[in-house]
Amino acid sequence: xxxxxxxxxxxxxxxxxxxxxxxxxxxxxxxxxxxxxxxxxxxxxxxxxxxxxxxxxxxxxxxxxxxxxxxxxxxxxxxxxxxxxxxxxxxxxxxxxxxxxxxxxxxxxxxxxxxxxxxxxxxxxxxxxxxxxxxxxxxxxxxxxxxxxxxxxxxxxxxxxxxxxxxxxxxxxxxxxxxxxxxxxxxxxxxxxxxxxxxxxxxxxxxxxxxxxxxxxxxxxxxxxxxxxxxxxxxxxxxxxxxxxxxxxxxxxxxxxxxxxxxxxxxxxxxxxxxxxxxxxxxxxxxxxxxxxxxxxxxxxxxxxxxxxxxxxxxxxxxxxxxxxxxxxxxxxxxxxxxxxxxxxxxxxxxxxxxxxxxxxxxxxxxxxxxxxxxxxxxxxxxxxxxxxxxxxxxxxxxxxxxxxxxxxxxxxxxxxxxxxxxxxxxxxxxxxxxxxxxxxxx
Ligand SMILES: [Cu+2]
Numbered sequence: 001x002x003x004x005x006x007x008x009x010x011x012x013x014x015x016x017x018x019x020x021x022x023x024x025x026x027x028x029x030x031x032x033x034x035x036x037x038x039x040x041x042x043x044x045x046x047x048x049x050x051x052x053x054x055x056x057x058x059x060x061x062x063x064x065x066x067x068x069x070x071x072x073x074x075x076x077x078x079x080x081x082x083x084x085x086x087x088x089x090x091x092x093x094x095x096x097x098x099x100x101x102x103x104x105x106x107x108x109x110x111x112x113x114x115x116x117x118x119x120x121x122x123x124x125x126x127x128x129x130x131x132x133x134x135x136x137x138x139x140x141x142x143x144x145x146x147x148x149x150x151x152x153x154x155x156x157x158x159x160x161x162x163x164x165x166x167x168x169x170x171x172x173x174x175x176x177x178x179x180x181x182x183x184x185x186x187x188x189x190x191x192x193x194x195x196x197x198x199x200x201x202x203x204x205x206x207x208x209x210x211x212x213x214x215x216x217x218x219x220x221x222x223x224x225x226x227x228x229x230x231x232x233x234x235x236x237x238x239x240x241x242x243x244x245x246x247x248x249x250x251x252x253x254x255x256x257x258x259x260x261x262x263x264x265x266x267x268x269x270x271x272x273x274x275x276x277x278x279x280x281x282x283x284x285x286x287x288x289x290x291x292x293x294x295x296x297x298x299x300x301x302x303x304x305x306x307x308x309x310x311x312x313x314x315x316x317x318x319x320x321x322x323x324x325x326x327x328x329x330x331x332x333x334x335x336x337x338x339x340x341x342x343x344x345x346x347x348x349x350x351x352x353x354x355x356x357x358x359x360x361x362x363x364x365x366x367x368x369x370x371x372x373x374x375x376x377x378x379x380x381x382x383x384x385x386x387x388x389x390x391x392x393x394x395x396x397x398x399x400x401x402x403x404x405x406x407x408x409x410x411x412x413x414x415x416x417x418x419x420x421x422x423x424x425x426x427x428x429x430x431x432x433x434x435x436x437x438x439x440x441x442x443x
Pocket of ligand 1: 362363364417418419422436
């Protein structure tokens with residue numbers, strides 16, 4: 001056998017692989033260049049990580065919502081990889097248990113605050129560019145200006161008796177600040193007509209000539225608007241538009257002939273978001289002159305809706321904005337279970353007159369025990385062929401719906417708003433509900 005030139009033993013006594021050359025092909029200069037390049041890349045990656053990386057972040061920072069301005073689910077994949085080692089100290093993709101309740105910090109308690117002597121509600125965003133006028137509009141009712149405290153069992157919407165002067169029905173309204181119980185243990189401060197919430201019911205007949213003398217005993221100016229009425233423009237009421245505001249201590253006479261019939265209401269038309277919201281409204285019912293061809297019913301029930309924002313004993317005007325969202329709700333000035341119970345017998349028909357007297361929220365009003373028929377909208381009769389039946393109706397601010405509900409079965413049937421929060425008293429249920437709720441007791 002011819003000795004193979006390549007069949008030599010190497011220094012370690014092993015046989016080198018065939019074709020392998022013991023001598024490196026790269027030069028020293030090439031090796032140095034590769035080594036330097038590698039070092040450069042390493043240095044660059046350390047610098048980039050130092051600039052953009054957050055080395056203070058631990059695994060606990062990855063919990064739900066604990067990163068400011070960031071909402072991360074438990075099954076997040078921030079690195080875009082399922083590789084658990086891609087972010088040291090983190091177990092990505094695994095559902096984390098919440099931290100123990102005992103380790104959570106106690107919640108800070110919000111409170112009413114004071115600004116230039118005004119009481120402001122908790123949770124309100126106040127900025128340095130907010131005007132004093134805006135603050136006064138949203139502040140709590142000034143308890144030092146209250147001139148009357150109504151008995152806790154007092155009810156509003158009392159029918160107002162007119163006096164007749166030369167064939168004109170003359171009504172007297174007086175506006176003032178009062179304290180009013182919407183529940184036995186909840187006494188709000190309110191802007192009221194004739195010391196009641198809602199204001200007194202003005203009930204007249206189509207064709208009547210009426211004069212309403214409005215006396216202002218509020219500590220601020222006001223006016224009154226006759227919602228939905230066809231009347232001379234200067235009797236319409238908007239402050240600084242059709243008339244000068246009625247100053248404190250002054251009076252104004254509104255006079256018109258009732259050309260329409262149906263369910264209407266009156267309310268303040270000066271700083272409406274405050275005055276009306278805090279109680280300055282009342283029903284204006286106009287009976288038809290011709291009583292033939294009208295729906296028949298056994299009972300006539302007015303349902304006026306209102307919201308209240310009552311915090312730490314202070315009453316703020318309820319508004320759809322932060323800090324002023326309502327926590328109490330009333331039908332005719334009372335929250336359930338202090339609302340009126342309507343008694344009826346099987347077969348009887350009840351006419352409910354829903355009035356969106358509030359000015360901030362919509363209430364889908366629902367009646368248990370079967371549908372009702374809509375006979376009038378905003379005071380206008382609905383033609384018989386168009387009188388649809390529903391069991392829930394949205395009553396928006398300013399709207400009126402007159403419906404006929406038939407007592408079909410014995411028992412306690414609820415009439416209530418279908419926004420569940422509106423049927424609680426400050427988020428608490430009392431005797432099965434609260435707020436915008438009343439019972440129809442059918443025997
Ligand atoms: Cu509601």
